[in-house]
Amino acid sequence: MLSASLIVKSKGDNVICSNILRVLTATQRSLAVFAVITTILIIWICMWLFYKVMYPRPPKSMMPKEGDVTTPRTCNFCGHSLAEYRGVLETQPHSDAMLATDEVVADTADTGTTKNQALFFCNYEHQADFHAGKTYKAHS
């Protein structure tokens, strides 16, 4: 009588135990899914912070303002490309005379400038070096 009730009791316990196990397994699975999602979110936030620090926005003074010409121009000295408003644009004073003569056209073909184009430089240093007749050295 006693042993029979024990057997019945243990059978009931087994059912409860398997139910608890099932619930625990389901909880573990959802915890694993939650962990994966949390990990992805943490990595995403870390990468966002990393890029925020490594590649900050350029200061407002570097951004083009109203009326700035943003077309890329090639430096006549070093050959680098730069937006027109960030460099030095030099209008040629003899442009009318240059349009008339053929030898100037041949001359400008050497330097890579067309007759209607003004000279363009990255900075005043490159402008000065160009007129001083220096040649560009990448590491000087």
Ligand SMILES: [Zn+2]
């Ligand atoms: Zn340059």
